[in-house]
Amino acid sequence: MRRMADITPVISSTGLFTPPDSISNAELVASFNAYVERFNADHAAGIAEGTVTALAPSSVEFIEKASGIKARHVISKAPILDPAIMAPRWDERSNEDISVLAEIGVKAAQDALEAAGREPGEVDAVLCAASNMQRPYPAMAIEIQQALGIDGFGFDMNVACSSATFGIQTAADYVRAGHARSVLVVSPEICSGHLNWRDRDSHFIFGDVATAVLVEAKDFAPQSHWEIVGTKLKTVFSNNIRNNFGFLNRATPESAGSADKLFVQEGRKVFKEVVPMVATMIVEEAGKLGIDPAGLRRLWLHQANQGMNRLIAQRVLGHEASDDESPTVLDTYGNTSSAGSIIAFHLNQADLAAGDLGLICSFGAGYSAGTVFVRKVG
Numbered sequence: 001m002r003r004m005a006d007i008t009p010v011i012s013s014t015g016l017f018t019p020p021d022s023i024s025n026a027e028l029v030a031s032f033n034a035y036v037e038r039f040n041a042d043h044a045a046g047i048a049e050g051t052v053t054a055l056a057p058s059s060v061e062f063i064e065k066a067s068g069i070k071a072r073h074v075i076s077k078a079p080i081l082d083p084a085i086m087a088p089r090w091d092e093r094s095n096e097d098i099s100v101l102a103e104i105g106v107k108a109a110q111d112a113l114e115a116a117g118r119e120p121g122e123v124d125a126v127l128c129a130a131s132n133m134q135r136p137y138p139a140m141a142i143e144i145q146q147a148l149g150i151d152g153f154g155f156d157m158n159v160a161c162s163s164a165t166f167g168i169q170t171a172a173d174y175v176r177a178g179h180a181r182s183v184l185v186v187s188p189e190i191c192s193g194h195l196n197w198r199d200r201d202s203h204f205i206f207g208d209v210a211t212a213v214l215v216e217a218k219d220f221a222p223q224s225h226w227e228i229v230g231t232k233l234k235t236v237f238s239n240n241i242r243n244n245f246g247f248l249n250r251a252t253p254e255s256a257g258s259a260d261k262l263f264v265q266e267g268r269k270v271f272k273e274v275v276p277m278v279a280t281m282i283v284e285e286a287g288k289l290g291i292d293p294a295g296l297r298r299l300w301l302h303q304a305n306q307g308m309n310r311l312i313a314q315r316v317l318g319h320e321a322s323d324d325e326s327p328t329v330l331d332t333y334g335n336t337s338s339a340g341s342i343i344a345f346h347l348n349q350a351d352l353a354a355g356d357l358g359l360i361c362s363f364g365a366g367y368s369a370g371t372v373f374v375r376k377v378g
């Protein structure tokens with residue numbers, strides 16, 4: 001009798017590309033404070049008259065205490081730190097050259113393919129799941145697909161910080177439906193491009209990185225893999241994290257330079273509203289899957305703020321989580337949007353044993369949240 005194919009979706013491997021350059025909090029604050037000093041000097045008369053508000057300096061201590069971030073990797077360090085520029089810059093590339101976002105996505109994807117011993121020709125689809133696409137079309141995913149030599153299909157999807165978990169569920173659904181056997185979910189996150197490096201409240205938050213997750217049918221996957229036990233997605237509209245950039249919203253003389261064409265947030269509100277939403281979602285979903293949340297061996301949470309993760313982990317596990325139970329990569333990577341929980345998973349899963357249950361979880365703008373419960377096999 002012919003054996004039925006096992007199309008249970010699994011994570012076969014993950015990949016990571018980390019830009020070599022990194023900015024420490026001390027370097028970041030020195031540049032920001034040089035900009036503040038220059039601004040205040042240039043506007044000294046207005047400040048004295050009360051028509052211009054003086055800018056306040058940033059501080060290393062505040063950043064680390066408020067967020068847990070100590071450094072962030074970036075693709076274009078010097079212009080970000082130049083007080084006259086404070087934004088990433090690179091030479092414009094021709095349409096014949098691979099674009100920057102696709103280039104780092106390809107590197108992460110190659111890392112994942114190598115880890116699984118998978119040839120690009122065996123992959124059926126590429127999802128480019130990220131917060132900030134370099135352009136509307138042709139899709140970044142199709143450019144990555146072509147660069148890797150994959151015969152199949154690709155498309156882009158953007159669910160802000162939850163793009164990767166939404167991508168994993170989408171890939172898992174393709175596998176379950178028999179539409180694909182092997183799907184790459186690639187998250188190139190060049191967050192430095194949408195960050196307002198002149199905004200004291202948020203200039204320290206983001207970094208650049210690329211991750212990839214190879215989602216495959218169990219009977220096609222390598223022997224050692226992570227079975228996807230269940231996924232749950234949720235969105236609730238909120239303006240508390242917003243970016244108004246877009247070509248229906250181009251700069252006019254009046255709006256040019258408007259800060260909300262970059263990342264803006266009400267950080268306190270985000271903190272207060274998202275923590276209960278995500279903790280409840282995890283516990284409820286675990287219940288539906290018959291999983292005792294306290295028995296989760298490791299939580300790979302979205303990496304936005306250490307305090308948020310501490311609270312969510314505590315509510316899920318029922319006790320204060322150790323670094324082993326809820327590892328952080330915030331200290332060296334900062335917030336890398338949808339890639340954060342995938343980096344945490346990539347760097348902190350090899351030591352777990354067969355049968356161990358864990359949770360990859362994202363949350364962010366939208367609001368959006370995604371949970372991926374996984375069990376180690378092999």
Ligand code: COA
Nearest residue numbers: 057058059062066067161200201267268270271304305364
């Ligand atoms: N350096 C020094 N002080 C600063 C500062 C800086 N860079 N930025 C803000 N402050 C000051 C503020 O002026 C304020 O001072 P005041 O109390 O005298 O008015 C104080 O620090 C607190 O500011 P606040 O913005 O309320 O800080 P916070 O403790 O809420 O921390 C965040 C800010 C953004 C780190 C935090 O709210 C957060 O991480 N929220 C969740 C964010 C998140 O997950 N976003 C998702 C993005 S994808």
